[in-house]
Amino acid sequence: SALHIFPDSVRLENGSSRCSGRLEVKSNNSWSSVCEDDFDLLDAEVVCRELDCGAPSVLQGALYGEAEAPILTREFSCEGHESVLLDCGSSWRKTKACPPDKAVGLTCSDSVRLENGSSRCSGRLEVKSNNSWSSVCEDDFDLLDAEVVCRELGCGAPSVLQGALYGEAEAPILTREFLCEGHESVLLDCGSSWRKTKACPPDKAVGLTCSGKAAS
Structure with a gap:
């Protein structure tokens, strides 16, 4: 299999390094933000691991600005041990649209x-x-x-x-x-x-x- 150093299915945008920013997930070849309500610390552990950025230190909506990409109506249900976010279980959220200021911002420890x-x-x-x-x-x-x-x-x-x-x-x-x-x-x-x-x-x-x- 091809060796890839950086993942191509998650990224953190608008932060001070590739280990902090507004979370975006690649789905059907385009990038989407994730709603704060659909993402928890276990999910964050998987994203930080996937990016090879240690462990999550801050998880908060709109920490790195409002969503610029569409927001997924998908709730992640990671158990924390998965190596990539897209390996986690997920379900489609049935509630209303998520406001852009609720897009997940995440900082992984990079110190x-x-x-x-x-x-x-x-x-x-x-x-x-x-x-x-x-x-x-x-x-x-x-x-x-x-x-x-x-x-x-x-x-x-x-x-x-x-x-x-x-x-x-x-x-x-x-x-x-x-x-x-x-x-x-x-x-x-x-x-x-x-x-x-x-x-x-x-x-x-x-x-x-x-x-x-x-x-x-």
Whole structure:
């Protein structure tokens, strides 16, 4: 089968990256918006996974403007494990038309990533800060922080946390210690403090494996 890197059946329009925007779904070769009433967090999990954008962090109508495409009268009923939205069950909605300001807007987490691993659920941790990616020092990261990262990526719980597991840092290393309590939904919601000690050697960049399997 043909390898495709980006899906061609869902997209997020009008956002700051391909991981945020107004949801549009391709149906009969044309793009349609989706009504807020017909879409829930389980559906959003599937879309974020399909786009390889981690887990949903914000789901709200009209977050990225009103619908420009026609709005589907179709309600998605994903269970959350599907790899693409069009694999989910759906039913035709019998109620009235959906107003354009109720078109679903969705933000998937795109502030953390795992690089150089066998899937997006394992690798050397990089965090987006000031629009560029940085590695994290092993000394500044613990299991509670790892729990948050694995959850943010939609990858289950941490199973291995070790420096240099996936090679030395290629990005600059943050001098920032994360202070997660474990319940936060994204790493950048955690408290943090600036580390005052010396620079972190590149072989101390955190490598992390989460227990969940990424959808291929």
